[in-house]
Amino acid sequence: MMIKWAFVTGADRGVGLSLAKGLLARGYHVFAGQYAEDGNELERLEETSEGKLKAVPLDISDGNSVSKALEAVAAVTDRLEILINNGAILGDMQATVEDELDFEEMDKVFRVNTLGALRMSNGLIGPIMKSESKLIVNISSEAGSIGSCWRNAWYAYCMSKAALNMQSQLIHNQISPRGGKVLVLHPGHVQTYMQGKLDTAGKLTPDESAGQILERIAQRLDPGYAGEGLALIDDEGKELPW
Ligand SMILES: NC(=O)c1ccc[n+]([C@@H]2O[C@H](COP(=O)([O-])OP(=O)(O)OC[C@H]3O[C@@H](n4cnc5c(N)ncnc54)[C@H](OP(=O)(O)O)[C@@H]3O)[C@@H](O)[C@H]2O)c1
Numbered sequence: 001m002m003i004k005w006a007f008v009t010g011a012d013r014g015v016g017l018s019l020a021k022g023l024l025a026r027g028y029h030v031f032a033g034q035y036a037e038d039g040n041e042l043e044r045l046e047e048t049s050e051g052k053l054k055a056v057p058l059d060i061s062d063g064n065s066v067s068k069a070l071e072a073v074a075a076v077t078d079r080l081e082i083l084i085n086n087g088a089i090l091g092d093m094q095a096t097v098e099d100e101l102d103f104e105e106m107d108k109v110f111r112v113n114t115l116g117a118l119r120m121s122n123g124l125i126g127p128i129m130k131s132e133s134k135l136i137v138n139i140s141s142e143a144g145s146i147g148s149c150w151r152n153a154w155y156a157y158c159m160s161k162a163a164l165n166m167q168s169q170l171i172h173n174q175i176s177p178r179g180g181k182v183l184v185l186h187p188g189h190v191q192t193y194m195q196g197k198l199d200t201a202g203k204l205t206p207d208e209s210a211g212q213i214l215e216r217i218a219q220r221l222d223p224g225y226a227g228e229g230l231a232l233i234d235d236e237g238k239e240l241p242w
């Protein structure tokens with residue numbers, strides 16, 4: 001049977017780590033982008049995966065790092081079934097337009113959340129379009145929905161995710177005529193360390209969030225899939241306004 005490879009960015013912890021585990025459990029082989037430098041849960045997962053998971057050092061905001069990760073993929077396969085652009089950072093959540101805004105930090109958030117995803121999709125589009133599934137999954141956020149925006153801060157994060165949504169539509173327009181698929185998903189409010197400490201207010205565990213994401217992926221890849229166009233979908237399967 002042909003091996004099916006998937007790639008998850010930001011797989012050290014949180015939703016990304018759970019996605020890597022969940023993909024393995026569903027029979028995929030996984031390239032897992034490792035952002036942290038040393039021994040974490042991802043490395044332990046690699047050790048017990050019988051060669052099915054490869055941890056790949058990856059800073060998606062850095063062109064050289066992405067190039068090296070692409071070489072690591074090319075050394076193993078010329079086909080990638082699924083790319084999940086998951087790695088992201090939050091940035092400041094307090095400052096409004098009437099405060100001092102940290103533009104350097106915003107620049108960094110954009111380089112990770114928006115351009116990092118595009119670097120990966122751009123670099124891997126060849127192997128993706130050669131595969132059977134041809135699927136790019138962009139993990140966005142309700143925070144990137146302009147139509148349902150209620151915040152007066154979180155500038156970097158909200159704008160970076162809104163731009164990721166636009167990026168997803170541009171990619172969809174380009175690849176869908178040839179069977180390419182894009183999903184843009186809000187993973188729910190998840191108990192992760194994105195805010196620097198465990199967000200206990202989250203309604204989902206990372207495993208629960210990854211589980212529903214993998215469910216959406218399975219639905220999208222089902223030959224009987226009848227959906228049309230591209231939409232921002234939340235953790236309950238509901239469409240959010242762009
Ligand atoms: N948690 C939520 O409630 C929530 C809600 C909506 C959307 N999301 C989205 O869900 C996705 C997963 O977030 P999460 O909650 O699981 O947060 P998380 O635990 O912080 O996971 C994000 C991962 O990306 C990594 N990362 C940071 N900078 C990176 C870079 N430059 N290159 C590659 N990887 C990088 C992080 O590493 P470090 O931990 O070392 O920074 C971390 O492993 C993100 O796209 C996030 O925006 C989360």
